[in-house]
Amino acid sequence: MQQLLNEILDEIRPLIGQGKVASYIPALACVSPDQLGIAVYSNDGELYYAGDGLTPFSIQSISKVFSLVQAIQHSGEGIWERLGHEPSGQPFNSLVQLEFERGVPRNPFINAGALVICDINESRFAAPSLSMRDFVRRLSGNRLLVSDEVVARSEYQHRARNAAMAYLMQSFGNFHNDVEAVLHSYFHHCAIRMSCADLALAFSFLANDGVSPHSGERVLTPRQAKQVNAIMATSGLYDEAGNFAYRVGLPGKSGVGGGIVAVVPGRFSVCVWSPELNPAGNSLAGMAALEKLSERIDWSIF
Numbered sequence: 001m002q003q004l005l006n007e008i009l010d011e012i013r014p015l016i017g018q019g020k021v022a023s024y025i026p027a028l029a030c031v032s033p034d035q036l037g038i039a040v041y042s043n044d045g046e047l048y049y050a051g052d053g054l055t056p057f058s059i060q061s062i063s064k065v066f067s068l069v070q071a072i073q074h075s076g077e078g079i080w081e082r083l084g085h086e087p088s089g090q091p092f093n094s095l096v097q098l099e100f101e102r103g104v105p106r107n108p109f110i111n112a113g114a115l116v117i118c119d120i121n122e123s124r125f126a127a128p129s130l131s132m133r134d135f136v137r138r139l140s141g142n143r144l145l146v147s148d149e150v151v152a153r154s155e156y157q158h159r160a161r162n163a164a165m166a167y168l169m170q171s172f173g174n175f176h177n178d179v180e181a182v183l184h185s186y187f188h189h190c191a192i193r194m195s196c197a198d199l200a201l202a203f204s205f206l207a208n209d210g211v212s213p214h215s216g217e218r219v220l221t222p223r224q225a226k227q228v229n230a231i232m233a234t235s236g237l238y239d240e241a242g243n244f245a246y247r248v249g250l251p252g253k254s255g256v257g258g259g260i261v262a263v264v265p266g267r268f269s270v271c272v273w274s275p276e277l278n279p280a281g282n283s284l285a286g287m288a289a290l291e292k293l294s295e296r297i298d299w300s301i302f
């Protein structure tokens, strides 16, 4: 495995330069574009990593999975009264569908859906950002994880689109807490910094029927873990979920920080990171690395 990861990164490296680092959040635009990392964690507890696999980066939309899992833990099936679990076929920050569908977002992995999930969590936790920080620290086994205040502030300053979605949902009665407070929580979750190794460990419960192999903690029931994987497989890469299923064939979740997490049910959790994005907002080299890895080991679930 170690050799395979090194080989794949060497093959992928020439793609660096073909994508664009996210710049709509100014604090993210400062990231050096030529970084490339990967980590694989097996259900037997073996961690493999290569390149910049231990360098922390902004997890951005990957945090939407952690928020969803927290909401499922305390509210179960009840959350689906507020949003759907259908693919949207739209960019992650699109507003058009939201008005047609009366303020009910298609799924928890587009921004509108993640904001509703954060609203649900805001009603439940006295300090949502701290609950999230402690949750990801436990899931990854890394007690030092923090949210990057500079990135969170930069996102808040440039919140117009996300704020527009949240206020639109409020106008339809699908938002219960103060919009600005929920936006703060949401941006703090997005701004958490984790490495590929941290994320591979943190997602391992989804490869292991809901139990974290390294801590033994039951995070979700086996059925709930399957359901989260199903939503990742159908909606984890926004309007590129179909392409990801075709090329990689695994449940996955991307973020505009350039990370992509994927789950090989029953076997592995994987994270790749390269900050340059393709036009859909997914890591260009990251997609290619996962495609190669999945092809070499025949990992596709299809």
Ligand SMILES: NC(=O)CC[C@H](N)C(=O)O
Residues within 6 Å of the ligand: 059, 060, 061, 062, 092, 093, 111, 155, 162, 187, 190, 254, 255, 256, 257, 281
């Ligand atoms: N796709 C993403 O990673 C988007 C997350 C980002 N914080 C936003 O709200 O726009």
